[in-house]
Amino acid sequence: MLNQSDYDYGDYNDSDLDYTLVGPCPQQNNHSVELVVGPYVHSIICILGLVGNGLVIATYAFYKRTKSMTDVYLLNVAVADLLFVASLPLIVYNELWAWPMGPVACKLLRGSYSVNLYSGTLLLACISADRYVAIVQARRSFRLRSLKYSRLICVAVWSAALLLSVPTFYFYNWYEPSHSRAAFMNEDEAISTAAPPHYVCEFQFTDNATAWRTKVALPGTQLAAGFFLPLLVMVLCYSAIAATLLRARTFQRHKAVRVVLAVVAVFVACHLPYNATLLYETAAMFQQRPCEESDVLQTAKTVTQTLAYLHCCLNPVLYAFVGVKFRNHFRRIVLDLCCLGKRYIAPRRCSRVTSEISMSGRRSVDKSSENGSSFTM
Known part of the structure; x- marks a missing residue:
């Protein structure tokens, strides 16, 4: 049995313990890309998106009534895209600097951002299904393609988008991250820095189990409902449409086939890179990576996400002004x-x-x- 005299305290000193505070990876490359993409590229996307979708809404408001199912879908897509680009500058400001608007605006803006993201892609799937009924099932189109049905479907789409965004409304919070509170030790006492608090609008969880489940479930839901489901519907419907149009053997029909291919190609080109990056990040989320690899992944995510944002500017051209x-x-x-x-x-x-x-x-x-x-x- 050991007693107190059996321990050697002669050389013990508090300074021998290594208190090393390790912060998050700096991600310098990603931050440099964000400083260019955020203020400049996103500003161009916002301007083009506001002008294009605003013209579509103005057309329906002052010059054209919603007479068909497609008109109702186009109007709702324009509204979703317009709200999306209107919230984009504030989201970018939060990612580059601090969040100045408080907790209520944090939840509302992030939640509405998610709602518009889901509703926009799901409505594009509805447009492709409507085109399938109008062209491939032309004999039954007058019975199936009514304004009443289209409005009910739009209500269902917006309700589904709101339901899918409930976790975003709940888990996004306005808080000061722990790594932003730098503390230094001297010989007498701990002195905290007098820097102003740096608040962010990000996910916040009460326990690790909830964090694990949510950080996997939310990207998985976004991939399934926000990309793969619309892509599957578009590919199936537009493949049948293209086959039907090619059998018509007229110049106008072949021109329409090119429009169909452009719609699918632009959707894939804009959304596939970001969703592939998101899938890789989700699959390797809880694996420890070097800071350099993490920096490369976040840089790729920033660039591909900006490419996905560009789609809301192209929707008015592809679906309306064509x-x-x-x-x-x-x-x-x-x-x-x-x-x-x-x-x-x-x-x-x-x-x-x-x-x-x-x-x-x-x-x-x-x-x-x-x-x-x-x-x-």
């Missing part, structure tokens, strides 16, 4: 805006030009409205 009717309505919007600025200079001439364009646009719209669709097919 059609004859939308192009005519777009011309009317541009002319009306020009006339609004010149109405005090030459009001008679402006009124006459607008009337002529309006009549010609109405004739072409009426002629192209025989198929009841705003999508060029």
Whole structure:
């Protein structure tokens, strides 16, 4: 049995213990990319997305009524994309600097961001299913493609997006990370730095088990419902559409096939790189990696996520302005805006030009409205 005299305390000193505080990886490359992508590239995406989707909404609000199932879907896609790009600057600001707006805005903004992300991709799947019914199942399309059904489907899509975003609303919090509170020890006492608190809007968990489950479940849900399900529906529907159009053997139909291929190709090109990166990150989430590898992964995630954001700017071009009717309505919007600025200079001439364009646009719209669709097919 040992007693106190059996221990050697002669050379013991507090300074012999190595108190090394290890913080998170600095990720310098990713931070350098974010400083370029965040303020500049995302600003371009926001401007293009606001203009393009705003024109689609303005067209439906002032020039065109929602007469078909496709119109309802296009309007809802434009609303989802518009809300998405409107929240993007604040999300980028939080990722680069501190979150200044408090806990309520943190939850609402992050949650609405998730809702718009899910609803946008799910509505694109609905558009492809609607095109399938209109072209492949043309005999039954008048019975299945009603405004009542389209509105009910849109309500279901927004409800599903809200339900899928509940964990985001719940787990995102406004707090000060522990690694931002630097503390230094001197001979007399611990002195904390007097720097102002650095608050962030990020995931916060009460225990490790919840953190493990949530950090795997949320990316998995985003991959399944936000990418693979819409991609599967689009590939199946547009494959059947392309086969049907190719059998028609007309120039207009072959042009429509190219539009179909462009829609699928742009969706895959924009979303596949980010979702592949997200899948890899989720699969290796709880494995310890060197800081250099972690930096490369986060850099790839930043770049591919920006590419995915770009899709909301291309939706108005692919789904709306590619059609004859939308192009005519777009011309009317541009002319009306020009006339609004010149109405005090030459009001008679402006009124006459607008009337002529309006009549010609109405004739072409009426002629192209025989198929009841705003999508060029």
